[in-house]
Amino acid sequence: MTGLTLSNVEVIYDKVFLAIKGVSLEVAQGDVVALLGANGAGKSTTLKTISGLLGPERGLVTRGEISWEGKNILALGAPERVANGLVHVLEGRRVFGHLTPDENLVAAFRTGGSTGRLNELKEQVYTYFPRLKERYRSKAGYLSGGEQQMLAIGRALMTEPRLIMLDEPSLGLSPLLVEEIFAIIREINSSQGTSVLLVEQNAAAALEIVRHAYLIENGHIVMSGSADILKQNPDVQEFYLGGAGKVNYQDVKHYRRRKRWLA
Template identity: 85%
Template sequence: MPRLALSNVEVVYDKVFLAIKGVSLEVGEGDMVALLGANGAGKSTTLKTISGLLGPERGAVTRGEVSFGEADLLPLGAPDRVASGLVHVLEGRRIFGHLTPDENLVAAFRAGGSAARLNELRERVYAYFPRLKERMRSKAGYLSGGEQQMLAIGRALMTEPKLIMLDEPSLGLSPLLVQEIFAIIREINSQEGVSVLLVEQNASAALEIVHSAYLIENGHIVMNGTAEVLKQNPDVQEFYLGGTGKVNYHEVKHYRRRKRWLA
């Protein structure tokens, strides 16, 4: 049984706009899966569907099923989904800037947990992100973009997740920082057995660390397979991995209309 499964899910905003249309995907236990696509394709909406954050944006699931293990997620609120072992690192980091990194980590720890467990988890986060320990008494709002992304991931680990969802962790970061953070994500997956669902526009970086991927366009899943299969697909290379040479844009427009993703 997959750890996370979406089956034919549709989401509507304001009872009018159909944002995702029949999306189905799976994330297995200990798996690393990427959800790739351009801006507005439905990537973030898919994550918010899973984590229960559609309501504040006037979105609703109108069709389909979302399960996590044996549990049906749709009747559960966001806090209950976190308690079940699912955590969502939002785009833009969303750390508490007025608190220190250490206070951010403490704030994410479950209510009623023991001090010993809190310290154990906190030291584990600092082992993955030594830079955060160096800056643990600074205001988090003064950290660099890369350090804030590290803190956002570390804070998620304080919830003891079984599956962590990352929304555009590379956003605004230098290539070297992206490489560093993605290497740590892969290490967390390997060492902790935490499943990862990674949403990324940087398809090239994402496909280097995940096991498999889904490609979403205009709210539809148009392709899925192993990372190697997607990297070798000519359409993916041309439209998501930078292409291989000069492009005739008139031909590209014509070709877009006749893509055969599943061929």
């Protein structure tokens, strides 16, 4: 079914720097998709393009189309996109540190919603993240990194999204916490049918939970396919999954040449 489609999208910062160049990707309804790549490849810019958050960073879509459930949403502001079921969990958690977890959840609930629905959604979040219920009276700024990431995801769920975009949810977390949070992401997808677009540098962890993945480099989508296909690709194994430690990063020309998908 129709979900999110980016068609040949280009973004420029400060009217000078071309950040993403002809990016096309799809996230079908109910699907879990990863956007992988190194630092500065264009992953976060792609998410901000979808969620409508380019403006404060002086970014502008200069070409292409973003379609959500069959409608072009480029003219919509960020709040309207949230109201249409798109939510973006930014890199770095960005919870309201002076508020409690409970108050963070209330702050994300739509204006004019019923108290009954508010309580239902809070209970749903606490079911996914019981640790937040234990800490619901603490200031969010004093939560651990993992708990803050759980709160950021929980706060996004309060908007009742049909597509949740997660920017580096594993950043700064231990492997055990990453495994726990990714398991919850998978559960949210399977139990609610919420589509997920996951931006990650931790390609190994991401490819374990997604069905389809795109690889972006220097603003271009350079490879896409099922998670199994990408995991088996020798270049992805070597440069993104750790390989066998054979990469000589001092030999830049060799490093670039080995990326056969750019040939």
